[in-house]
Amino acid sequence: MMQTPLIAALQRIVGEAHVLLGDATAQYVTDWRQRTHGQALCVVRPGSTEEVSQVVKVCAQAGVSIVPQGGNTGLVEGSIPQDTGQQVLLSLRRMQAVRAIDAHNMTITVDAGVVLQSLQKQVDEAGFLFPLSLGAEGSCTIGGNLATNAGGTQVVRYGNTRDLCLGLEVVTADGQVWEGLQGLRKDNTGYDLRNLFIGSEGTLGIITAATMRMYPKPAAQLTAWTAVPTLEAASALLALAHQHLASALTGFEVMNQQALALVDSHYPHLRVPMWQDSPFCVLLEASDSESESHARTLFERLLEEAMEQEMVADAIIAENLKQAHDLWHIRESITLAQAAEGVNVKHDISLPVSRIPAFVEETDEALRALVPGIRLVNFGHLGDGNLHYNTQAPEGGDAAAFVAQFEGAIGDVVYQAVLRHGGSISAEHGIGTLKRDKLPHYKSPVALQLMHRIKAALDPDNLLNPGRVL
Ligand code: FAD
Ligand code: S2G
Numbered sequence: 001m002m003q004t005p006l007i008a009a010l011q012r013i014v015g016e017a018h019v020l021l022g023d024a025t026a027q028y029v030t031d032w033r034q035r036t037h038g039q040a041l042c043v044v045r046p047g048s049t050e051e052v053s054q055v056v057k058v059c060a061q062a063g064v065s066i067v068p069q070g071g072n073t074g075l076v077e078g079s080i081p082q083d084t085g086q087q088v089l090l091s092l093r094r095m096q097a098v099r100a101i102d103a104h105n106m107t108i109t110v111d112a113g114v115v116l117q118s119l120q121k122q123v124d125e126a127g128f129l130f131p132l133s134l135g136a137e138g139s140c141t142i143g144g145n146l147a148t149n150a151g152g153t154q155v156v157r158y159g160n161t162r163d164l165c166l167g168l169e170v171v172t173a174d175g176q177v178w179e180g181l182q183g184l185r186k187d188n189t190g191y192d193l194r195n196l197f198i199g200s201e202g203t204l205g206i207i208t209a210a211t212m213r214m215y216p217k218p219a220a221q222l223t224a225w226t227a228v229p230t231l232e233a234a235s236a237l238l239a240l241a242h243q244h245l246a247s248a249l250t251g252f253e254v255m256n257q258q259a260l261a262l263v264d265s266h267y268p269h270l271r272v273p274m275w276q277d278s279p280f281c282v283l284l285e286a287s288d289s290e291s292e293s294h295a296r297t298l299f300e301r302l303l304e305e306a307m308e309q310e311m312v313a314d315a316i317i318a319e320n321l322k323q324a325h326d327l328w329h330i331r332e333s334i335t336l337a338q339a340a341e342g343v344n345v346k347h348d349i350s351l352p353v354s355r356i357p358a359f360v361e362e363t364d365e366a367l368r369a370l371v372p373g374i375r376l377v378n379f380g381h382l383g384d385g386n387l388h389y390n391t392q393a394p395e396g397g398d399a400a401a402f403v404a405q406f407e408g409a410i411g412d413v414v415y416q417a418v419l420r421h422g423g424s425i426s427a428e429h430g431i432g433t434l435k436r437d438k439l440p441h442y443k444s445p446v447a448l449q450l451m452h453r454i455k456a457a458l459d460p461d462n463l464l465n466p467g468r469v470l
């Protein structure tokens with residue numbers, strides 16, 4: 001890779017060791033799904049907001065666009081460079097400082113490169129709960145979580161990443177630093193800049209730090225695994241859980257038999273319960289501020305009524321935190337099991353909960369007609385109306401050929417059904433490049449025009465993650 005004046009300038013800013021060239025960029029330029037491979041001019045790893053600002057300025061002067069990257073666990077092809085070799089990949093991973101913990105304000109201020117699992121641990125050690133939890137938490141960063149407004153398994157009680165954030169520090173497309181880290185719960189002074197940057201997928205600004213809420217630790221967390229005969233029953237169980245548990249309900253995940261079959265076949269040691277005899281399983285969690293016994297009583301009443309009404313055929317309540325953790329580990333292993341089975345076609349959709357059974361019934365039927373033997377791996381955050389309605393090649397089939405041949409047609413069937421049922425084509429993963437060309441079919445012309453105007457105003461030279469979202 002030849003030394004250019006820009007690369008020399010970047011080395012002067014971050015130090016030679018933090019400008020990666022050629023093969024050293026490999027882990028940064030392939031997406032987590034191993035589906036797309038890009039090529040970067042270089043990977044630059046700034047160690048501070050000031051260095052990010054200077055990197056943006058020299059790239060802007062050179063007219064070279066930037067792809068911001070956190071943990072590179074994104075699933076919509078938003079965090080790797082195009083294959084032109086003309087983009088700078090700016091990795092935030094080196095920026096891992098915890099800047100402040102304010103127990104009375106119940107906030108923590110951290111650099112964008114802090115890994116989610118480490119943030120959860122730091123907040124736990126401070127005596128609080130940080131309730132963002134997703135399968136990629138061991139490598140995704142809080143900057144990436146904010147840029148994608150990530151969801152995960154506790155949204156039903158705590159909301160998306162957006163709802164957990166009280167302040168941002170952002171480097172803009174011309175290298176200025178917007179310092180908005182005050183952890184204020186109320187601040188009605190002009191436009192909501194913070195929420196404009198959250199979910200913008202690196203296309204409007206580079207998040208360099210954030211002030212996040214810390215929550216009181218619940219006195220007890222109880223988890224139950226249930227065998228559920230149909231999606232109608234699962235939706236009815238959700239309504240009953242809301243009734244019995246109210247705000248104590250913190251997680252409600254549905255998994256179909258095919259999803260659990262993949263986990264069982266790739267990770268038999270996880271000993272997935274009940275899946276062989278049940279079309280669906282539901283994993284639900286309650287957090288109680290009173291006591292473990294109070295939480296257990298609530299749960300037992302809920303499950304008794306659910307069994308009487310035949311919403312649930314069988315149920316276990318985790319005896320302890322270890323067993324609860326093992327049950328959640330099964331749920332979070334579905335994505336890995338799919339990857340182990342081979343490349344697959346994913347849909348991260350949301351629908352009104354009441355429409356989910358009808359959507360699944362008609363779409364299952366349509367896809368089985370389209371691809372005989374197709375495996376429908378359907379799971380997700382039913383509590384938020386968010387399904388990961390994924391498909392896998394027929395048993396023993398060629399996964400790559402299946403994706404190459406059918407991904408487009410399958411997506412058309414799924415997204416048109418989502419539209420018919422009043423849903424969204426991206427519930428939590430964002431748009432990236434993967435769904436960019438679908439967006440115009442699913443957003444009004446006015447919405448698209450406003451988004452283009454915002455992009456033109458904040459990044460007039462299209463330097464920040466061009467080709468993503470819009
Ligand atoms: P990256 O992948 O590095 O980047 C994602 C996007 O954000 C890109 O567009 C990138 O340009 C931009 N970006 C990254 N950092 C910054 C920054 N500091 N400033 C500006 N832009 C930035 N997602 C969910 O919502 N819910 C889930 O339950 C969930 N489960 C997952 C399970 C697995 C096993 C995997 C692999 C992924 C899962 N994801 C889930 C998707 C992914 O983990 C999230 O989108 C996550 O928020 C991405 O964080 P990251 O740090 O890896 O970002
Ligand atoms: C989850 C992973 C996405 C997928 O909840 O585990 O968001 O389709 C996901 O594997």
Ligand code: ZN
Pocket residue numbers: 151152380381388428
């Ligand atoms: Zn998810």
